[in-house]
Amino acid sequence: MTAISRSGAGRGVAALVCGALAAGGLAAAGVAALGPGEAAASSHREAPLISGTPQYDTTDLYAFVSPDRPDTTTIVADWIPFEEPAGGPNFFLFAEDAQYDLRVDNDGDAREDLVFRYTFRTHVKDGNTFLYNTGPVESLDDPDLNVTQRYDLELIRLENLHAVSRTKIATGVPVAPSNVGKASMPDYGKLRRQAVHRLAGGAQTFAGQADDPFFLDLRVFDLLYGGNLTEVGNDTLKGYNVNSIALQVPTHMITESAHQPVVGIWTTTQRRTAKGGFTQVSRLGNPLVNEVVNPQKDKDVFNASTPRDDARFLKNVTGPELPKLIEAIYKIKAPAEPRSDLVDVFLKGVPDLNQPPHVTPAEQLRLNTSVKPAKHPERLGVLDGDTAGFPNGRRLTDDVIDIALQVVEGELVGAENDLGDAVDANDRAFEKAFPYVALPTEGSRGPLAKGTSGDADVRSGLADALSPAGSAGDDDTPLIAASAGAGAVGVLLIGAGLAWWRRGRGRAY
Template identity: 70%
Template sequence: MTTVNRSARGRKSLAALVCGALAAGGLAAAGVTTSLAPGAANASSHREAPLISGQPQYDNTDVYAFVSPDKPDTTTIVANWLPFEEPAGGPNFYRFAKDARYDIHIDSDGDAQGDLLYRWTFKDHVRNGDTFLHNTGPVTSLDDPDLNITQTYDIELLRLRNQHVISTTKIADDVPVAPSNVGKASMPDYAKLREQAIRQLPDGSTAFAGQADDPFFLDLRVFDLLYGGDLSEVGRDTLKGYNVNTIALQVPSDHIRQSVGQPVIGIWSTTHRRNASGHWTQVSRLGMPLVNEVVVPLNAKDRFNASSPWNDADFLPFVTKPELPKLIEAIYKIDAPQEPRNDLVSVFLTGVKDLNQPPNVRPAEALRLNTAIPPASEPKRLGVLDGDNAGFPNGRRLTDDVIDISLQVVEGELLGQKNDLGDAVNANDQPFGDAFPYVALPASGSNGPLAQGQGGGNRSQLEGGSAELTASAGDNGTLVTTSLVAAGAGIVLVGLGLAWWRMRRRDGAVL
């Protein structure tokens, strides 16, 4: 689960957000968009607040930051948007919004104000608007003319002082985005496309933007009153087979930290959307996992998402007197730790003393990373709780099991109340890479959740690459092939008949 923050900035911006959410809902209700799989779930900023849940292109899902294991003089930052991408969700598939600013903020002195801001903006390119196809043939490179819909992006580096921009430098210009993985027929070598989308920048950084397997692993049935009320609902990675849109940046660590003597940085991401008046409104913010999902109550979630870290004192009572331990106590009779929970303040707001807490820190929800701690040769999924100081909550690696870590911390692990709480999902379903951008390749439309039958009910699939379409019908599992083919042929004939009827009517024929 992941932290997010947003607050309404006046009636106009709030009205714009509500209109956007209602518009999205109206399209869905009208049948313009359809939810094909278990998409109505909540995860790490995956749909964590009411307004942003209707605007997935602008919804941060997770932020990761870690010292690069293969290049320890650099820091890698990964931020994800657009949750629950069903890989077969064509024909438009999944693009970054062109009316958004996707920002990553760096606080290098612990005052909860960004000193550096990396900003991604995206452009759409369509080669042929007279076809419904995302690609008109097999795609073998990012400049393949058969890739009909493409995106490019720019990156700007803004330097700030007291929230005022003092300089802006464009560090990337018209860089190609790795496309959605349509399927094996459309993109027979997707790894090659991914490789072409990794670009070295003139300032010594490396950048990537494109689709990736969702790296967050967890059983989201936690929201069914904590795993079914009896821990019967654990052990299934809810995000298995789903993708996200990823931006990743690997930057020399000395470019983003204040000094060698102060190596701790704070990191968070935001999304701004242009509103009806032409101004930019922050609609999403995310740093530490889980805060907005299970710490901030419903009536403050949207305000949290539009707020800024230097105002996080407004939300301090939700951390020092959290709801989650009380819920666990009510259901599982595990005593909630005594309040106020200053241990949670150190984990989620200030950083842990002598680990990743900067001097004179101002409490704020941000992912804090000590860039002077080298990568672990054998990372442990429980990070600092298991003696691995290179892991969460010192930054966040892709392999860190933040659900288990956070559940154990919430139940008092740092206060001496030892426990082994967890969701029984201990690793991602796909292996992560050994080099930048580290995230796993996205699931393709050929083998996503729908192709695997994860959506429940009847399911269809192409068996063994043959042309025979099979489906399980009803509870008896009877295979119906002939009837499906006949039904398909019938639909085609009906379609042809309607086309003929309309043509005849247009030509004035008497029916």
């Protein structure tokens, strides 16, 4: 295999210069070729329609040879961007009227040969409570877990886009719930482990909440930081969760043959229509495509198209807007056009690495499954000689922002640079075994109230809050607290009296 060479070990902070560009660069590189079709993008609110329906919004896709099981391939796909951990009482569920698909093209013709389809259903034990859980949850079948989800997994094999077989490979698998907090879920790791389901033939599947594994400074959208680079280096996604689907399968199950080990992978979300059919509303392969490259008028259409149509939009890759914008703001000269280097890397695959024979240019995340996992992964992947990393698939630790930015700015055509966003790793450590994603941030992670300690009773804080401003002692606290309590009782009595009076007059309360 011939790796993309990178001379010079230095990764200067000069690169901070364009964290902003990082996001854009990635997009331009990965998506430039896709025009108004269905985008394979890191879609954190990347298009007008999908931003209003987060349950169907794919945020990121990862595909890599499993580091602890190198005879298998792992695919991780995420949905629902910016999940606020404390966002109850209605926490984060997969949609019941959606098909969540992992699509695999194993011969390079831009058409899916395999589809792994996840469909979900929700069960509420007690509809008379507002609670997601009615007590501490010790297991996925705990009666105190009030809102639960299960899913079915179907494998569809296709020839020339026509299904030739459908196999239900998992039924009724429990989903790991949202991490409400330590009082509700004292051992969330245990719940995660219970949600890993083993399939026939050595495969595994998982669905549930996880820490958002993507790391970057998203404030690029403030006009590329307005030319002021003092703000770069903050992981915008720190503390947010996503809903993840992870699938690990024996590699021979998804490749065309041992002689053709390259696969192209992307995700789609189909939503049920009023007529009972399904329509595609989201698609994702390479990261950060639809956010930055496509103009507003094309973004929604882009999310509904297919890879086999991507060649029509080649001009978006060969003449990307982003380098021109970078040149205008930061005076970094844009590489000469047409950008055939971007076509090779992001639409066809790197020659002699992850480009399949007779490839049809298309936006997919391409992975050569014959490349063994690196013992010491480099965050810049192929740019640093690590052929097991992005753009040969995408590992959770790959710094795709810096990689794509440097490539878009001409790294492969003689314009060496160290551009980046100064966010080089995720805020939470990834796990060593499937499903690899980090545990989600819990909802009760907030700081203690001012003036309290870890052992303080919240009632003491409440009593302090009832004290008059500037009070010098505690003498009046019992009196004020008693007054507040009496006031509360009075309100209840008045409410009860009003209810009785309304019922007496035959009115609905």
